[in-house]
Amino acid sequence: MTFLAKPSVRHRKLKLNELGLSHRDYEGPVSTLCAGCGHDSVSAAITTACAELSLPPHRFAKISGIGCSSKTPSYFLDKSHGFNSVHGRMPSVATGTSLANRDLHLIGVSGDGDSASIGLGQFAHIVRRRINMLYIVDNNGTYGLTKGQFSATNDQGSTNKRGVPNLYASIDLVSVAMQLGATFVARSFSGDKSQLVPLIKAGLKHPGFAFIDVISPCVAFNNHEGSTKSYNYVRDHDSQVVNADLVLPQAEITTNYAPGEQENVTMPDGSILRLSKLASEYDPRDRLAALNYVQSKAEVGEIVTGLLYIDPDSSDCHTIMNTTEQALNELDESVLCPGEASLAEINASFR
Amino acid sequence: MIKYNDFVIRFANVNGSGSASANNMFAKALFRMGIPLAIRNLFPSNIQGLPTWFEVRVSEAGFVGRREGADIMVAMNAETYAEDIESILPGGYLLYDASKPLAKELHRSDITEIGIPIAAMLLDEFSDPKQRSLFKNVVYLGVLSKLLNMDFEVLSDMVHVSYRGKDQLIRPNIAALEIGRKYASDNLTSPLPLQVRHSDAVGDRILVDGNTASGLGFVYGGATVCAWYPITPSTSAVEAFESYANSMRIDKQTGRKNFAIIQAEDELASIGMVIGSGWNGARSFTATSGPGISLMSEFLGLAYFAEIPAVILDVQRTGPSTGMPTRTQQSDLLAAAYASHGDTKHVLLIPSTPVECFEFSAESLDLADRLQTPVLIMSDLELGMNESISEPFTWDDESKYDRGKVLDKAGLDDIERFGRYLDPDGDGIGTRTLPGTHPSKGAFFTRGTSRDSYAAYTEDPEHYVANMQRLELKWKTAAGLVPAPEIDTRANGEYGLIYYGTSALPMPEAIQHLKDAGIEIDLMRIRAFPFSEVVFDFVESHTQVFIVEQNRDAQLKTLLVTEGSINPAKLPSILYYGGLSITAEFISSELISFFEKTASPRISEVK
Numbered sequence: 001m002t003f004l005a006k007p008s009v010r011h012r013k014l015k016l017n018e019l020g021l022s023h024r025d026y027e028g029p030v031s032t033l034c035a036g037c038g039h040d041s042v043s044a045a046i047t048t049a050c051a052e053l054s055l056p057p058h059r060f061a062k063i064s065g066i067g068c069s070s071k072t073p074s075y076f077l078d079k080s081h082g083f084n085s086v087h088g089r090m091p092s093v094a095t096g097t098s099l100a101n102r103d104l105h106l107i108g109v110s111g112d113g114d115s116a117s118i119g120l121g122q123f124a125h126i127v128r129r130r131i132n133m134l135y136i137v138d139n140n141g142t143y144g145l146t147k148g149q150f151s152a153t154n155d156q157g158s159t160n161k162r163g164v165p166n167l168y169a170s171i172d173l174v175s176v177a178m179q180l181g182a183t184f185v186a187r188s189f190s191g192d193k194s195q196l197v198p199l200i201k202a203g204l205k206h207p208g209f210a211f212i213d214v215i216s217p218c219v220a221f222n223n224h225e226g227s228t229k230s231y232n233y234v235r236d237h238d239s240q241v242v243n244a245d246l247v248l249p250q251a252e253i254t255t256n257y258a259p260g261e262q263e264n265v266t267m268p269d270g271s272i273l274r275l276s277k278l279a280s281e282y283d284p285r286d287r288l289a290a291l292n293y294v295q296s297k298a299e300v301g302e303i304v305t306g307l308l309y310i311d312p313d314s315s316d317c318h319t320i321m322n323t324t325e326q327a328l329n330e331l332d333e334s335v336l337c338p339g340e341a342s343l344a345e346i347n348a349s350f351r
Numbered sequence: 352m353i354k355y356n357d358f359v360i361r362f363a364n365v366n367g368s369g370s371a372s373a374n375n376m377f378a379k380a381l382f383r384m385g386i387p388l389a390i391r392n393l394f395p396s397n398i399q400g401l402p403t404w405f406e407v408r409v410s411e412a413g414f415v416g417r418r419e420g421a422d423i424m425v426a427m428n429a430e431t432y433a434e435d436i437e438s439i440l441p442g443g444y445l446l447y448d449a450s451k452p453l454a455k456e457l458h459r460s461d462i463t464e465i466g467i468p469i470a471a472m473l474l475d476e477f478s479d480p481k482q483r484s485l486f487k488n489v490v491y492l493g494v495l496s497k498l499l500n501m502d503f504e505v506l507s508d509m510v511h512v513s514y515r516g517k518d519q520l521i522r523p524n525i526a527a528l529e530i531g532r533k534y535a536s537d538n539l540t541s542p543l544p545l546q547v548r549h550s551d552a553v554g555d556r557i558l559v560d561g562n563t564a565s566g567l568g569f570v571y572g573g574a575t576v577c578a579w580y581p582i583t584p585s586t587s588a589v590e591a592f593e594s595y596a597n598s599m600r601i602d603k604q605t606g607r608k609n610f611a612i613i614q615a616e617d618e619l620a621s622i623g624m625v626i627g628s629g630w631n632g633a634r635s636f637t638a639t640s641g642p643g644i645s646l647m648s649e650f651l652g653l654a655y656f657a658e659i660p661a662v663i664l665d666v667q668r669t670g671p672s673t674g675m676p677t678r679t680q681q682s683d684l685l686a687a688a689y690a691s692h693g694d695t696k697h698v699l700l701i702p703s704t705p706v707e708c709f710e711f712s713a714e715s716l717d718l719a720d721r722l723q724t725p726v727l728i729m730s731d732l733e734l735g736m737n738e739s740i741s742e743p744f745t746w747d748d749e750s751k752y753d754r755g756k757v758l759d760k761a762g763l764d765d766i767e768r769f770g771r772y773l774d775p776d777g778d779g780i781g782t783r784t785l786p787g788t789h790p791s792k793g794a795f796f797t798r799g800t801s802r803d804s805y806a807a808y809t810e811d812p813e814h815y816v817a818n819m820q821r822l823e824l825k826w827k828t829a830a831g832l833v834p835a836p837e838i839d840t841r842a843n844g845e846y847g848l849i850y851y852g853t854s855a856l857p858m859p860e861a862i863q864h865l866k867d868a869g870i871e872i873d874l875m876r877i878r879a880f881p882f883s884e885v886v887f888d889f890v891e892s893h894t895q896v897f898i899v900e901q902n903r904d905a906q907l908k909t910l911l912v913t914e915g916s917i918n919p920a921k922l923p924s925i926l927y928y929g930g931l932s933i934t935a936e937f938i939s940s941e942l943i944s945f946f947e948k949t950a951s952p953r954i955s956e957v958k
Contacts, residue, residue, distance in 0.1 A: 058794060061786040063627070074796055074808075081786035083630060084798040085623070086653055092578075092620040096627020096635065097786070099576045099611045104631075104787050122623070125616040324607040328575040329633040329785065333752050335609055336573040338599040340746045346567065346595075347743040350557035351383070 018054035026051040028078040032071070038190030038216030038231075039069055039138045043076045045193055046107065046136075049200035050077060053248070060105045061097050065090040065119060068145055069111030069138035069216075077107075088119025091126035091135075095317075098131045101327040102318050105204060106133035112153040113143050116171045120152070123173070127180040127209060132316035134203040135211045137173055138190070140218035141229035148221035159226035172298065174308055177211045178291050183314030184210035185290075186244075187305045189234050190217065199307060201246040205267045208314035215303065228301075239302040241279040241293070247272040265312050275307060284310050356386045356411035356552075358422035358545045360495075363435045364488070365428050367399030373488035374405040376509040377495065378738070381409060382558045383505050385550040389415035389739045389856070390558075391932070396583070396676045402431045411552055415739055416857020417932045422545055425491055432457055444498075444543060446491060465539060467494055472530055477523070486527035493531020500542035502549065503532065557705075557743050561734035562638075564705040565664055566591025567744065568712025569636055570599060573752050574662070576635035577612045578624035583676050584732040585638040585666040618643035622650040622661065629660040630797060632757060632785040634716045636662035641670045641683045644690060644727075651725050652691025653799045655822075658772075658781065660719035660755070663687075663727045664712065666735040669930045678930030679732035681852050682902035687727045688880055688910055694819065698726045698829050699880040702734065703855035705741035707878075711834070720755035722829050723780060731901070733853040733932040756782040763792040771795045771806040772818060779825030826881055833879035836886055842871035844954060847893035848942075849922075851877040851907060854899045857935035864939035869953040870946060872897075880910060887915045890922070897942065899925045901933050 014022040026047045031040045050057065060080035064070035066087035073082040085093045094108045115123045115137050126135070141154035148160060152171045159165050177185045184206040188196040196214065203210035215234050217223045223230045228237075249270035261280060265273040275284060283289055290309045297304045324331075364370035371392075378390050386409055393404040408418055420440040426432055426447045432454070439445055441461040447453060449466025458464065469490050473483045496506050507525055514520040535541050565588045569577070579589045593612055600609045615621035621637045628635040639647070644665055654661045667683045669675035687699055698718060700711040708730060715726040756776075763769060763784065769792055772781045781804075784793035795806035803814045850858060855876055865872060875889045890896050890911065898908045905924040912919050925941045927933040946953060 056790065058790045059787050061631075079791060079794050081784070081794050082796040083627075084796065084800070085626075086649055086799065089619060089623045089650065092615070092623025093627035093630070095613065095620075096576065096578065096624035096629070097631050098627075099578075099613070099624065100628035100631035100633030100635070101785075101787065121616055122620055125620065129613070318611075321611055322607055323611050324602055324605070324609050327633075328609070328611060329628070329631050331573075331575060331609055333573060336575065336600070336752075337571055337746070338595075340748050342599060343744050343746055347555075347557050350559040350743075 017051055019056060021051065021054075021057065023047060023051045025079070026057050026077055028075040031075040033068060034220050036219040037068070038140060038214075038218070039072050040075070041190040041193065042136065042138050042196070042214050042216055043072045045196045045200055047076045048193075049197050049204065052197070053201055053204060055105055055204070059103070060107060061101075062107050062109065063090050063094045063097060064109045065111070065114035067111040067114050067143070068218075069109055070114060072109050072138065073107070088114050088117070089122055090114065091119065091122035091131075094133055094135075095126060095129065095131050098133060098317065100329045102132065102323070103327050106131070108133055108135045110135070110137050112137060112139045112141060112151040112173075116152040116173055120171065124176065124180055127177050127182045127211070130181075130183065130208045130315065130317050130320065132208055132318065133210070134200065135209065136200075137213050138216040139173070139213050139229070140216050140222050141227070142218050142222040144218050144221055155228040158228040159224075161221060161224055163226060172294070173213045174211070175291055175294055178287055178309050182211050182309070183208045183311035185309040186211070186307045187213045187215070187303070189215045189238060189305055191231055191235065192238070192305070195240065195243055195305065198243065198245045202244045202273050202307065205246060205269065205271060205273075206310075206314065207268050208316040234303060237301055237303050239279070239297055239304050240306050241277070241282040241304055241308065242284045242306040243276045243278065244307040245274045245276070247274055265310060273310070278306065284308060285312070353544050353546055355546055355548050356409055356550055359406060359408050359418050359420065360423040360425065361421040361435070361438070362405040362425045363428045363431050364403050364405065366394055366397060366401050366403040368488070369485040370403070370405065370427065370488045372513060373492055376506065376513055377492050378407045379558065380501060380506040380509045381407070381547055382553065383509070384502055384547060385553045386411065386547060387413045387415060387552050387740050388558075389737065391417060391733075391737050393931070394677050402428050409547065411550055413552060413740075414857070414860035414935065416860055417934050419934055419936060425495070427487065427491065444545070446494065448487070465498075467491070467531075467534060472534060473527075476526070476530060482523065486523065489524050489527035490531040493528040493533075494535045494539070495531075496528070497532050497535035497541045498539065498543050500546040500548070553740065555743055556740050558738050559705045559741055560587070560736055560738045561702065561705045561708040561730050562588035562666065562736060563591040564708035564741070564744070565638070565712040565728070565730065565735070566593075567595050568709040569716070570595045571709070571746055572634065572713030572716040574634045574636050574716055575610050576625065576628040576633050577610070577637065578615050578621040578635070579612075579637050580615050580618045580621050580639065580643065582618075582640045582643055584668055584736045585640050585643075585664060587736065588638040588664055588666065618646040619650065622647040622663065625661045625663075626650060626654050626659050629654070629719070630786075632754070634720070634752075636664060636716070638664040638666065640666050640668050641686065642673070644683055644686050648690040651697060652693060652695050654725045655691065655695045655697065656693070656799055657797050658723040658783070659797070660723055661725040662715045662719050663725060665727055665729055667729065667731040669928075675930045677732070679853070679932055680901050680928055680930060681729070681731055681854075682906065682928070684729065684902070684906040685904075685909060687729060696826055696881070698722060698724060698833060699729050700726065700834060701729045701851045701878055701880075703852055703876065705734070705739060706744060708734065709744050714834070717753040718832060721753050721780070721832065722825060723755060723783060724825070724829075729852065731853055733856070739856070756780060758782050758784050758788070758793060760789050763789045769793045769795070770804045772802065772804045772821070774821050774824070778828040779821045779823070780828065830881040830883045833881065833883070835883060836878055836889070837876040838885070838889060839874040842873050842954060844871060844873060845894040847873045847875060847889060847896040848899065849875050849877060849889075849896055849907070850899040852901070854901060854933050854938075857933060857938060860935035861938040864935060865942060868939070868943050870942065871954040872942070877907065882911065882914055886911075887917075890915065890917055894921070895923065896921060897923050897925055897945075899933065899938055901927055903928045
């Protein structure tokens, strides 16, 4: 397997962001995933979101586990460090990263096998700990690299390529996340860039743990008739509740919104998260109602997408622990080492 | 004849009964009288209600290894009377609560039985049954103070120190001490021929457990991230780190913490967090025991191969599996040295004393950063959880942390092209960059998959082999950086003896036994893996080298044989693995019987 570098020629009309950088400065090398893989659309959406937010591309850290989804951090933000870690253990590596350097923009990319099967434990606990990061699951309901076994998010009754149905109940990661106290929970579809990009932007700005479950069809193993994670099925059963748009503090509000109720949430940096409700009875700040709504729609085969839940007063792990505002990896012996003088007293306590 | 400062006293109690604090006061008071001693807690894996033993070995000569048999048994648990009384050496003493008479079959004619009606005495003094049960422990201390001729002022001072801040407890404790003391004065022949007296043998040494020393060492060494999962016998190391960090690492102005501690959901997560923060250049550690090492193995392989600093304190307990979780052993050596699938090897530091726990914990953070690899500190329950006499802690304020080869922004500006896995200095160690350093240079993808010198994925056999060979070269570099063995070629003879970790505790006494039997032997205490050339030279220069270990399978021997291509027949083992710590008697008798069986000439005979 080889990696193809993209040509470095920059199109003259390429739009530049506030840092003077174009979309290309947020890309990575050409993906080696299958043509048409939903995951590549997610990577493209991350690229667009980061570029539009004008965040410095080298100030990100990208962490992943193992699997097709976990390969994707090589394909975006090539000016930032990435860490393709151990199967199912991305959350712990991301936690360590956040503890060491709270100033980085942290993106974790995982898959349904990585987060709902082998890594369900770590997923549950990173939600509880409110690590300040954007956690994306590229959810295709199947194990691609090992050729098409069911994953734990595969719906009961959904069939594999040979027509064999999945016999077991599925794990719904957005419900798990809401139940465990995540303060930003969204679901989207890799085929819906207009919904996904704003959600990623909002997730990156969210102080605390932001989770986006992205249904991302596997063209090789789970895109057939009978699958509930195929492009066709998701398009037909997508039930959008709340779409989000992030308006930066300095930006003019020019977006045209679809009809429906609108609500603004002010983010800590002054940007506005504009929520457009497509289901009028839905309140994305009511966690219990949101959980109930998502699950009752799932009962009738609908996939609820959009910003499902947000807690505008969220905080992150560092706030909870009361850690110093400076990144811990920048502290040196002058701060860290109590020195010989303190040892006299300590030794005395053992006499 | 009166024997001073030389006995083993054992307290048999019920756990959760408050005996620990009384017993600790007793031991600490003797230590404050300047007498060398070691404390051993023998406790079950249980919270309340099961038998527990607290043993103090008092030794003017400084012999602080475990010794079989008790000279004085304070039997306060009727359920274990039979075995407790049996463990008293002939000529020894039994103290028991005579409120209920001792069963006939328990009496021994070769010991002195001292029955004290403790419960009955307390009935008059304390109305609250809970207090009666608690002060029972203090009453026997009062009795002992008289029997052993302890300095009563030192003992009552201990009460003041122990209950500082809970002043309402001081008066009744002193009263209970006095009750015991008065009883002994009025009713017993005291003092016994086994006595204590002030000594200057302790000098400026301290009495501390290894886990506390490790926790403190991590504070001094600059650890900022600790992720851990509770497991006996390592938990108290993290508690010590937290307690010292809370007192010395909180910013005075802001009240914010210059450290972060996370109690993870399991050991997989704790090592993952340590690796995540190590990848970002924050010094990090976890503390665990054998079962945790098993769980961490996959991640340890990643950290070895992706070259990320991480420190793991392994306070070993008796395995395999859950084994005897509250007993000691040195049985994680192989699991730790070669943890993970594929060709992996890890740096081990093996402390023997609390001060080494302190120093190695601090030093491990330097080594992990320098070598960009996991470093495991192989302590054990005997060292970690029991207080023993130790040199005091010292720190050189001029010393700086060694952060290893990390390129900052200016460093990256100076180079043409960054290659994470190049070997710029020929020591096998590449240069790393931390996330977020430079806008256009130095970013790379860290992975557990094979890659070339520039961190790009590759399955090219040549690249793979070159990388593995560089890691092997780094391993050789490590051998020169880890703590050197402590060698004593006193005998300058053909026999050598290798030992490590807590087998050092009984060693001076074992050497004395051997000397008495006409055997002198050269010694080497191994303090780290990989082994340096000096280690192999020692083996080379002796015809027979004994290895003392506290495991069944001769794990250090396996490492020596494997890494040094040594003929196993040259390395006879002395193995103790019963879960208690190894004794001088065990070591010396094994050696003496070897000399007897093989009819090897002893030094005294040669001379």
